[in-house]
Structures are given as structure tokens and as C-alpha cells.
Amino acid sequence: MDYAATGTEALARIDAAADLDAIEQLRIAFLGKQGSISGLLKTLGQMSPEERQSEGPKIHALREAVTVALAARKAGLESAALEVRLAAERIDLTLPAPETPRGTVHPVSQVMDELAEIFADLGFAVATGPEIEDDWHNFTALNMPESHPARAMHDTFYFPDEAAASDGRPGRMLLRTHTSPVQIRTMLANGAPLRIIAPGRVYRSDSDATHTPMFHQVEGLVIDKGIHLGHLKWTLETFLKAFFEREDIVLRLRPSYFPFTEPSVEVDVGFALVNGRRVLGGSGDAPGHGWMELLGSGMVNRKVIEFGGLDPDEWQGFAFGIGVDRLAMLKYGMDDLRAFFDGDQRWLAHYGFSALDVPTLSGGVGTPA
Numbered sequence: 374m375d376y377a378a379t380g381t382e383a384l385a386r387i388d389a390a391a392d393l394d395a396i397e398q399l400r401i402a403f404l405g406k407q408g409s410i411s412g413l414l415k416t417l418g419q420m421s422p423e424e425r426q427s428e429g430p431k432i433h434a435l436r437e438a439v440t441v442a443l444a445a446r447k448a449g450l451e452s453a454a455l456e457v458r459l460a461a462e463r464i465d466l467t468l469p470a471p472e473t474p475r476g477t478v479h480p481v482s483q484v485m486d487e488l489a490e491i492f493a494d495l496g497f498a499v500a501t502g503p504e505i506e507d508d509w510h511n512f513t514a515l516n517m518p519e520s521h522p523a524r525a526m527h528d529t530f531y532f533p534d535e536a537a538a539s540d541g542r543p544g545r546m547l548l549r550t551h552t553s554p555v556q557i558r559t560m561l562a563n564g565a566p567l568r569i570i571a572p573g574r575v576y577r578s579d580s581d582a583t584h585t586p587m588f589h590q591v592e593g594l595v596i597d598k599g600i601h602l603g604h605l606k607w608t609l610e611t612f613l614k615a616f617f618e619r620e621d622i623v624l625r626l627r628p629s630y631f632p633f634t635e636p637s638v639e640v641d642v643g644f645a646l647v648n649g650r651r652v653l654g655g656s657g658d659a660p661g662h663g664w665m666e667l668l669g670s671g672m673v674n675r676k677v678i679e680f681g682g683l684d685p686d687e688w689q690g691f692a693f694g695i696g697v698d699r700l701a702m703l704k705y706g707m708d709d710l711r712a713f714f715d716g717d718q719r720w721l722a723h724y725g726f727s728a729l730d731v732p733t734l735s736g737g738v739g740t741p742a
């Protein structure tokens with residue numbers, strides 16, 4: 374038998390195979406169970422030993438040549454197919470983005486993200502509590518018992534049904550008037566030591582250019598051993614310098630009163646009058662300068678630490694509470710709080726932030742929109 378002719382013909386057919394399917398068909402035709410070359414191999418069994426010795430190597434060589442040719446043609450076809458795909462699936466990075474992003478991040482959200490970023494760097498975690506709060510967490514545990522006059526200043530929204538049902542404790546529900554109840558919840562849940570900020574919505578029945586029935590606060594709480602007012606002052610100073618992105622922020626601590634802190638301090642920040650506008654920075658005592666009240670704070674009252682389930686002889690702490698909307702107004706220059714909650718697209722387009730403008734300390738916490 375003329376194996377050379379068979380081989381030449383097989384190799385020619387393999388060479389002419391147009392695609393991977395054709396290669397597979399040829400492989401089956403030559404080397405499959407019923408394949409022609411497999412058939413030749415089977416004839417070896419019926420041959421005489423001499424015949425087998427002369428024919429065997431030729432048949433094996435033929436099979437080897439066909440196997441190699443099939444593999445080579447297959448590889449060639451595959452790389453050609455890849456070339457075609459690479460050419461067809463090219464991405465043109467010079468095209469504009471499909472759609473310009475719409476909508477902006479509200480300044481309140483942006484400021485809350487800035488606060489979380491700054492305080493995370495100081496080792497504070499973010500804690501939360503419910504906006505529908507009970508009387509005990511909102512008042513009693515913060516050292517404001519039922520008859521306490523400070524309650525009257527909170528213009529509280531109570532839920533009517535439960536208020537009538539009980540004598541006022543502890544099931545009476547309300548919309549939290551401040552973020553301070555998160556202090557109690559976090560102490561009870563996590564124990565000490567603690568370093569948290571608690572940003573969120575709060576509610577009071579009050580409405581004018583600087584008051585809305587819903588607004589935002591951020592609470593700060595540190596509980597540890599040997600904590601004193603110096604820690605409070607350093608923390609607030611460090612935070613305000615980072616937030617307003619200026620080194621010349623000057624604070625003034627004034628004695629004050631809050632039921633949940635003892636002693637209590639009100640913190641003022643120095644500003645300069647520039648073209649009739651208040652610009653934070655510098656001592657409020659310098660000529661052309663003044664002091665602006667910014668936040669309430671103090672050393673956590675022993676009773677509050679006890680209500681939080683901790684021993685006040687072992688644990689001390691400081692706390693502070695700031696209006697988030699107010700911080701946003703001071704930093705980004707809005708003058709009417711009500712506009713924050715109107716949902717006016719033009720206001721949001723002007724004062725809002727790009728969703729891609731994520732506050733980071735390294736990038737400057739709050740690059741203006």
C-alpha cells in the first residue's frame with residue numbers, strides 16, 4: 374500500500390481545512406474509531422511478522438504526521454480566530470462617557486461623610502440610634518427626669534397614644550430631639566472604653582430661617598480612664614481645623630449648663646468680618662473679629678455614666694453635640710436653612726457635590742463642588 378500517497382493527500386486536506394469544525398471532522402475521519410488511519414493500524418494484526426516489521430513503522434509514521442498536522446492547523450486557525458476577535462472587540466477609550474451624571478450629593482450628606490472621615494482618623498467609630506425614641510433614652514437617662522425644666526426647651530413631638538396610656542415612662546414614644554440618646558444606647562450595648570460619633574436626624578417643633586422641624590446633629594462621645602477637659606478641647610480643635618481646612622481656628626470655652634454634662638462648656642469659634650461676611654479663623658478678641666457660638670459639650674455627668682451601665686469612679690468621658698446643617702452653612706456659605714429641605718434642583722445643582730467627590734483627608738476633606 375502506498376502510505377506516502379495517503380499521507381500527502383491527508384496533509385493536503387488538513388491544510389485546506391477552513392475552520393475548527395472542519396479540523397474536527399478530519400480528525401474523526403483519520404484518527405477516530407472508524408477512521409481510515411485507525412483502520413490501517415488494525416490491519417497490522419493480520420500481517421505476518423515480516424510484513425508487520427516493514428509496514429508497522431510506516432503506518433505509525435503516517436499517524437504521527439497526520440496528528441502533528443492536525444494540531445498545527447488547529448493552532449493556526451485558533452490564533453487567526455483570536456486575531457479577528459481582537460480586531461473586532463476593540464474598545465475606543467476616546468469616546469465620551471455614555472451619559473453625563475445627573476443629581477448631586479446633598480451638602481448634609483457630604484458633611485456627614487466628611488465628619489466620619491475626620492473622626493475615623495482620630496479612632497472614632499460611627500454609631501446610630503432610632504429616630505423614634507423613647508422618653509427614657511431621650512431624657513431620663515440623660516439626667517432629665519420627668520420634672521426637669523430642660524425638657525421644656527426641647528419642643529418635643531410626642532406620639533399621642535402611648536403618651537396617654539402611661540404615666541410618661543418608659544414606654545412613651547417621641548421623635549428624638551437630639552442625638553444624645555445614642556450615648557446611652559452605645560454605652561449599654563458596648564460598654565467602655567468608647568469613641569464614637571453619632572450623626573443623624575433630630576426633630577423639634579420649631580420653624581423659621583434658622584430652625585426647621587427636622588434637622589441634623591452629630592454627637593461625639595469618648596469614655597475612657599482619666600479623661601479630662603483638655604482631651605475635649607484638643608479633639609474639637611483638631612476636628613474643626615480639619616473640617617474647615619485652616620490652621621488658624623481658635624476656640625473659646627465658656628461655662629454653660631447641660632443636664633448630661635458636668636462641667637458643661639459652650640464652645641465658640643473666632644471669626645473675622647470680611648466684606649460683611651463672617652469668615653472663621655483667628656481670635657475673636659482681635660480688632661474686626663468676633664466669637665460665634667458653635668456647639669455644646671462637657672464632661673459626661675456621673676449620673677449619665679451610671680445610666681449607661683458603667684461605674685463613674687472607673688470611667689470618665691467627654692461629649693459634644695453640633696448641628697450638622699449649621700456646619701454645612703458655615704463651610705459652604707448658605708444662609709437659609711429652609712433651602713436645605715426644599716428639594717429645589719437649582720439649589721442642589723449649585724450647592725450639591727459630585728458623587729465621585731468622596732471626602733478624604735489626603736485629598737482635602739471637602740473640596741467645594
Ligand code: DAH
Nearest residue numbers: 551553669670671692693694
Ligand atoms: N444635646 C444637646 C442639644 O441638642 C447638644 C449637646 C450639648 C450634646 C452638650 C452634648 C453635650 O453631648 O455634651 O442641644
